[in-house]
Amino acid sequence: QVQLVESGGRLVQAGGSLRLSCAASGRTFNNYAMGWFRQTPGQEREFVAAINWSGGNTLYADSVKGRFTISRDNAKNTVYLQMNILKPEDTAVYYCAARQDIVAVTATRYRYWGQGTQVTVSS
Numbered sequence: 592q593v594q595l596v597e598s599g600g601r602l603v604q605a606g607g608s609l610r611l612s613c614a615a616s617g618r619t620f621n622n623y624a625m626g627w628f629r630q631t632p633g634q635e636r637e638f639v640a641a642i643n644w645s646g647g648n649t650l651y652a653d654s655v656k657g658r659f660t661i662s663r664d665n666a667k668n669t670v671y672l673q674m675n676i677l678k679p680e681d682t683a684v685y686y687c688a689a690r691q692d693i694v695a696v697t698a699t700r701y702r703y704w705g706q707g708t709q710v711t712v713s714s
Contacts, residue, residue, distance in 0.1 A: 592617045592618065592703075593615055593616070593617040593618050593620075593623065593689050593702075593703040594615065594616045594617050594703075595613055595614070595615050595687050595688070595689060595703055595704060595705035596613065596614050596616075596705055596706070597611060597612065597613045597685065597686065597687050597705045597706065597707060597708040598611070598612050598613075598614070598708055599611040599612050599708060600684075600685060600708030600709045600710045600711075601709075601710070601711070602711045602712075602713060603677055603710070603711070603712055603713070604677075604712070604713050605677060605678055605679055605712055605713065605714050606676060606677065607677050607712075608673070608674060608675045608676075608677065609673075609674045609677065609710060610671055610672070610673050610674070611627070611671065611672040611674065611685055611687075611708060611710070612669055612670075612671055613625070613627075613669065613670045613671075613672075613687030613705055614667075614668060614669050615668045615669070615670070615689065616668065618691075620665055620668040621644050621645075621665040622644060622691055623644060623689040623690060623691055623703075624641060624642065624643050624644060624689070624690050624691075624692060624693060624694045624695070625641065625642050625661075625663060625670040625687060625688070625689055626638065626639075626640065626641040626642075626687065626688045626689075626690070626694070626695065626696075626701055627639040627640045627641070627661060627670075627672045627685060627686070627687055627688075628685070628686045628687075628688060628698055628701075629681075629683035629684065629685045629686070629710075630683055630684050630686065630707075631682070631683045631684075635698075636686065636698045637652070637683075638652050638696040638697070638698070639651070639652055639655055639659065639672070639685070640652065640655065640659055640660075640661035640672060641661065641694040641695065641696065642661045642662065642663055642670065642694065643693060643694050644665075646662060646663050646665075648693075648694055649661055649694075650694050650696060652696075654680075655674075655681075658674065658675050658676045658677075659672060659673065659674050659675070660672070660673040660675075661673075670687060672685070672687075674710070677710075677712045678712060679712045679713070679714045680712075681710060681712050682710060682711050682712045683709075683710060684707040684708065684709050684710075685707060685708050685709075685710050686704055686705055686706075686707045687704075687705045688701035688702075688703060688704050688705070689701060689702065689703040690702055690703070
């Protein structure tokens with residue numbers, strides 16, 4: 592079992608930056624690939640970024656490429672999402688997720704999920 596807790600979401604103006612954190616506990620963190628997803632009301636959960644166990648392989652959605660950076664600190668059992676040049680369309684609840692395998696972009700491939708953190712970008 593892996594427990595995930597996200598933090599860092601808040602209201603920010605367009606063009607601003609935020610860093611989300613996801614703290615993991617339970618099983619050995621560095622056995623897991625980690626992903627960030629986001630969801631708005633009435634919409635499917637959308638892939639944002641993912642990182643493999645070592646941090647050597649990352650994937651990004653086209654909509655965030657060049658603006659967001661995923662990273663991890665295995666010593667701190669934490670994965671981060673640095674979000675720059677935020678846009679109103681980035682407004683969503685952001686979730687982190689874990690899977691004991693290679694990185695994936697599909698939400699159903701992740702077994703463990705956090706409770707989410709709200710990011711609101713005002714125009």
